[in-house]
Amino acid sequence: MSQVSTITLFEKGEYKFYLLGWEEKEEEGIVQTNQYLIVNKGKGILLDPGGAHVFPRVLANVSEVISPKDIELIFYTHQDPDVTSGISMWLTIAKNAKIYISELWIRFLPHFGVFDLKRIIGLKGHEQKISGNSGATFEIIPAHFMHSPGNFSVYDPTSRILFSGDIGAAVFPKGKRKQIIEDDFKEHLKYMEGFHKRYMVSNIVCKKWVEIVSKRPIDMIAPQHGAVMKGIAANNFLEWLKNLKCGIDILGEIYGS
Secondary structure (H helix, E strand, O other): OOOOOOEEEEEEOOEEEEEOOOOOOOOOOOOOOOOEEEEEOOEEEEEOOOOHHHHHHHHHHHHOOOOHHHEEEEEOOOOOHHHHOOHHHHHHHOOOOEEEEEHHHHHHHHHHOOOOOOOEEEEOOOOEEEEOOOOOEEEEEEOOOEOOOOOEEEEEOOOOEEEEEOOOOOOOOOOOOOOEEOOOHHHHHHHOHHHHHHHEOOHHHHHHHHHHHOOOOOOEEEEOOOOEEEOHHHHHHHHHHHOOOOHHHHHHHHHOO
């Protein structure tokens, strides 16, 4: 069993941005996922805390840093089960947390066992900001049709980290998993190209997302799968994605004709 410790990606005073450790077996067919925790003045923000499969481990990771009762925001980029199937457990454990997810996906939450929607906040389709009681403010960036029609990324202006959800995802072969890359994007590309060509709708939406996020200074791009891309690797990824032909651009390749 692999075991990797939680990494502090950014720290300034009481403000910390963590990539939580993982210890799942690298099983064939199981999607490897990343979870992130931001802590400011003792209050926590969880980003895509994951499915039921990883809930015990993520809860243990979080509890090493703060009490679950101090989680005030939980953000879901989209609806996939590896992102959201643990939501009913988090609502039970993190009793003071508000849940942010696209308004398009709220109607599906009962299928995850969530019927009480008082703490659920539906995100509209445009850019917006959310703030916690700790004073931390985050920018919500539309990423529609980048894998999901109701999809969002989160930019943290304090750490200058862009949490990109499935955008920037990579799937590593067994024994090759990395947590951070900096100057080896070309080598990393072989683990991410196939996913982006198949799951992103078209170059038009990729280019639009890159245009929007590039208005911000970005030190790291933190996806839900694969490795955090830091520094030059983050820039290389945006430049590559801006020019990627994918989805309906390559229908002949996808359909085999």
